[in-house]
Amino acid sequence: MNDVVRTNTLFSIIWSILSKWSSKLIGMVSTIVLARLLTPADFGIIAMATIVVALLESMTQAGLNLYILRYKEHDERVFNTAWTVGIIQAFCVAIPLLIAAPWIADFYAQPVLTEVIYCLALVRIIQGLNNFGVFIAQKQMNFKVDFVLTLYTRLIYLASTIFFAWYLQSFWALVFGQLISSVAGCLISYWVHPYRPKLSLYNWRDLLKYSKSTVPLSIGRYINNQADVAVVGRVASAEFLGLYHIAVNLAGLFTKELLMPVIRGLIPNLSVLRESANFKAILLTTFAAAVYVFLPVGVGLSLVAPEFVAVLLGDKWLSVTPMLAWFSLYAMIGGMMMFFSEQFLVMMERESLSNGLMWFRNLVLLSTIAITLIYFDVKDLPQALFWSVLAVLPVILISISRALELSLFKILHSWWPALLSAALMALSIYYFPALSWPLFIMLILKVVCGALVYALSLILLYIVRGRPTDSLEGAVFDKIPGAGMLRKSQP
Incomplete structure (x- = not known):
């Protein structure tokens, strides 16, 4: 069965x-x-x-x-x-x-x-x-x-x-x-x-x-x-709204929308999976997988935003670049919170908690918008939204850990390899040599470099940690044919 x-x-x-x-x-x-x-x-x-x-x-x-x-x-x-x-x-x-x-x-x-x-x-x-x-x-x-x-x-x-x-x-x-x-x-x-x-x-x-x-x-x-x-x-012109709208959509396309199909595929099975003895372990692995995917995509897109906009959208959209850089990070954190606190909680019959967390996020969001427009400028809104959603993340995690009876320490502990690998990836992209090559080649090189650094860092950290079988990496390598050398040998 x-x-x-x-x-x-x-x-x-x-x-x-x-x-x-x-x-x-x-x-x-x-x-x-x-x-x-x-x-x-x-x-x-x-x-x-x-x-x-x-x-x-x-x-x-x-x-x-x-x-x-x-x-x-x-x-x-x-x-x-x-x-x-x-x-x-x-x-x-x-x-x-x-x-x-x-x-x-x-x-x-x-x-x-x-x-x-x-x-x-x-x-x-x-x-x-x-x-x-x-x-x-x-x-x-x-x-x-x-x-x-x-x-x-x-x-x-x-x-x-x-x-x-x-x-x-x-x-x-x-x-x-x-x-x-x-x-x-x-x-x-x-x-x-x-x-x-x-x-x-x-x-x-x-x-x-x-x-x-x-x-x-x-x-x-x-x-x-x-x-x-x-x-x-x-408060702004139709032209600025168009720039803002494209920045939001592109950032969401590579972050929030990236894991929606996984959620849709898991939800019909939750009623069955929640009866299994290792359901909490499944949730921990699932949450970790979200972070493993969201982090490199959000951070990577933010760092290659100048090349991305120039190559794919053209010169008339160059003013989108700083907005896309901040929105990529904003959508990255927002995507994690969506993954943790919305449809999963509804399927677990915790609608009231999901509603409460959503409206708490909205209270912070509306306050951030109001403060930014009163004391700063509408162009500063993407950056302000990122810092506000980052401040909300700990509240969401604490609430989820209590509701699903998961250890907050275990949740965070399963993330640290991805966090460190994403940091190394960010450094590799940020300090990538400034070559006088066409922008589309530089975009490809930065993406490939970042992806390789992130993947290799995860593998090395997995080996250094003793190849734990209960980790996300262990679960992935266990399913990949020919990855036997990376799996922990059985006694």
């Missing part, structure tokens, strides 16, 4: 990773190409509209996918209800958007936002009609369905957006791309899964009861992710 669970877990994680990373790779290509075709102001206008849509999304978020994953039985009546609620949620977002669009346009002093928001309201309705079979497949640990849907939808978005950007040279390319991909995604969702939903309100009270605990978390997550962008959109 354990072998079956491990196999299903492994394949669900692999398909989830393929789904999410393929989506993000396509998204990165789209951003890079569009950044050369459009202007920062174009991205700023879309960011203004997205802020409002995301706010309404958070206020109506029912957490349908997590509800289905937690529901132990396979009952199509429940699935039908969840699909029906999803449609209702879509209209609860779209109708206020249609009503408030002119006021929103006046608020941001951008008249064109009215038509943009009308289009995004239509996108939300179309998305609400998607086949719920995709979530049923996730419940059955079949992430291949999600991979196919995500891949085709994102490719259609990429092709249509780039075409319209080339043809129109306007932010409307981003709007039309969303419209076309939403229609395609809805059709594809019914093609990839045989489930055919029906309108139903069976057991809606139970779903509503569950949603009462997820909506505060959803609103809190919105504030945590969008509060600074919303404020910048109000």
